[in-house]
Amino acid sequence: MRNFALLSFAAALVATASADLVTAFSTGEGRSRYQTDLRWTLDGSPAIVSDAHPAWYVPSGAKYVNGTGNSSDAVVFGAKTYTTTFDLSGYLPATASFTFDFAVDNAATIFLNGNYIGNDTAGFGGLSTISHGGSFFNAGNNVFTVVVQNGVGPGDDEFGPTGLAGNLRVEATAAPVPEPASIAILGLGLAALRRRRAAK
Numbered sequence: 348m349r350n351f352a353l354l355s356f357a358a359a360l361v362a363t364a365s366a367d368l369v370t371a372f373s374t375g376e377g378r379s380r381y382q383t384d385l386r387w388t389l390d391g392s393p394a395i396v397s398d399a400h401p402a403w404y405v406p407s408g409a410k411y412v413n414g415t416g417n418s419s420d421a422v423v424f425g426a427k428t429y430t431t432t433f434d435l436s437g438y439l440p441a442t443a444s445f446t447f448d449f450a451v452d453n454a455a456t457i458f459l460n461g462n463y464i465g466n467d468t469a470g471f472g473g474l475s476t477i478s479h480g481g482s483f484f485n486a487g488n489n490v491f492t493v494v495v496q497n498g499v500g501p502g503d504d505e506f507g508p509t510g511l512a513g514n515l516r517v518e519a520t521a522a523p524v525p526e527p528a529s530i531a532i533l534g535l536g537l538a539a540l541r542r543r544r545a546a547k
Contacts, residue, residue, distance in 0.1 A: 369519050375412055376408075397410070407514075409513055419508055429492070445515060451512075456496075
């Protein structure tokens with residue numbers, strides 16, 4: 348009975364894990380206007396930090412990014428694909444979750460590793476928030492994509508300003524790693540169990 352208790356205690360120690368912040372970053376973080384964003388790409392090239400158009404809501408801590416660095420530039424209407432990545436190595440993917448607070452001109456669709464997650468709710472006039480957890484996460488590298496549609500209404504012109512500003516936060520439970528003390532206890536329990544069996 349004592350051997351079983353030792354083994355159970357050791358297993359509990361090994362299995363113990365806690366939720367962790369994996370990463371948190373903002374568009375334009377640590378960069379100035381016209382500099383390239385270090386985490387986000389636009390259609391395969393680094394996104395460029397922009398000023399904010401007077402009509403654009405700016406999420407706290409974020410800066411707008413687009414393809415020119417100018418909020419007033421008339422960009423051809425159509426889909427613009429913003430992409431960033433994060434790594435879940437050392438974490439349990441099934442426990443992962445993210446929250447993305449953002450504003451966008453004009454509209455956005457969110458994907459995780461190619462899987463549809465949701466759409467914006469406020470465009471450039473306010474804050475949209477999308478949260479998701481438990482599915483579509485990879486054990487290693489993960490691709491987070493925001494497909495921005497510049498121009499969404501039938502009365503829109505052919506050209507117009509566009510941009511994305513947001514804060515991404517990713518959390519997950521760290522994969523359990525046996526501590527030295529846990530391993531020692533487990534070893535003692537196994538040794539005692541072997542001796543007991545040998546005595547029989």
